[in-house]
Amino acid sequence: MNLKALNQNELDLRIKSLAQKEREVLHEVLETLKEIDARKSYLNFGFSSLFEYLVHGVGYSEGSAQRRIDAARLLRELPGVAEKIQTGEINLSQISLVQKAAREVIRTRAASVTAEQKMEVLENLGKKSYGQTQQQVAAFFDLPIAQGTYKKVHADESVRVEFTLTKEAFAKIKNAQEILSHAVPTQDLAVFLEYLADKVIKQKAGRTKENAPVHKANFESKDKMPNIANLSELDEVTANVAVNITDRSLTSANKRIIFKKQPCCQWVDPQSGRRCESKWLLQIDHKQSRWAQGSNQLGNLQVLCAAHNKLKYMREAGIRNIS
Structure with a gap:
């Protein structure tokens, strides 16, 4: 379409029509995200969280991803908010401010925020600016006005951070x-x-190789394990431990070896082959679970993030969804 051929009234009608379609598509996006979140599907795709999935799997910016997550989760509590989003009465930034305030109340006061309270504050945000919304949300929850964190990456990869x-x-x-x-x-x-x-x-x-030796655990000899200077040396040490380790010897020294070999979550999506690689809340998991006579030998151990460790357990237990 040649937009230059349209007069100003036609351009006005066109942008308003497109804006309405955009809001309708946004509603579909949020409903889809709500379902993905409920099923925890992102774990199967090899991501440790919905946020990581939206940023690295779908391609949203961090801010856009968080706003959509906040809105999708609010829709689960308050389905009626969908109409307000479709009409443009409230927007994602306003919803995100409300959700952020609710989390702050929970964090600082150990008090719950009900769906009714969220709806009450949202009812009064129609057509308000971002600044006005900040003031109203802060007043409603009796919080200081929150300022977001600003990050700018420079050419030399240094990062300028501004926050309040x-x-x-x-x-x-x-x-x-x-x-x-x-x-x-x-x-x-x-x-x-x-x-x-x-x-x-x-x-x-733990103690680094430069300032402390790592001790063998339950080796046949009582000698101390040598300091680990490089990965090839680590591989040799790991092989020795894998042979000599006993079922009750998952010690701190052995855990350090495992985390050295596997510094991130090892969960792999069987379809795409994508590895999670999250470093958030890492845990040591038994590939063959202990209840299924799995041993503590290093070959049976892997590092998983907490989310994927829980998913593995739920699958083994035959539980469909993660709550």
Whole structure:
């Protein structure tokens, strides 16, 4: 179609018609997402969460994915909201603000937010701007106005991050900086956060090969396991452990070897061959389950994220859906 041939009234009618069709398609998208979420289908596709599936499997941006997830889950609670979305009375950004506020209430007050409360605040958001919606949602739930996190990746792959902290959260960070001022003698918040990240990573990873030896567990000899200098050496150590390990020797040392060999979720979608590779809430799983006489030998162990570990269990137990 040659749009230049249309007069301004025809262009006006056209964009309004397309906008309505777009809202109708959006409703279909949300209903489809609601069903995918209910079935946890994304796990079968090799993704650890609906968010990861929408971003890396479907191609939405992170913000677009989260808004659609918030809306789809709200539709499960409040089916009547669908009509408001189709008419354009409320939009995804408004829904996402309400859902985010509800999560904040649960997190900070350990209090539940009912579907009726969500509907009450949504009823008053029709045609309001983003700023007006922020103010109204914050007032309704008695929360400070939330500011989103802004991230910009530079050419050198450094990342500029902007976010707003509550007064209380900022006070906690300043207090932590004061406590650790001997270790991090700077007021630079970026340096301090990197220091904290390093500490957490080292604590979770256990003693590193540079500063501590890893001990053998239940080897036939009582010698200590050598430090692991490279992957080929690790393969040799792993092979030895796989031979000598006993059913009751899934120790911290062995767990470190498993996580070294498998640093991410190993779940593979049998159709696409896609590996999950999530690093979120990793757990060690028995390929042949313990209840089916599966052993603790390393060859029977794999790393799965919590979501795929639960899916595997549900399948083995013959339970159809994950709640």
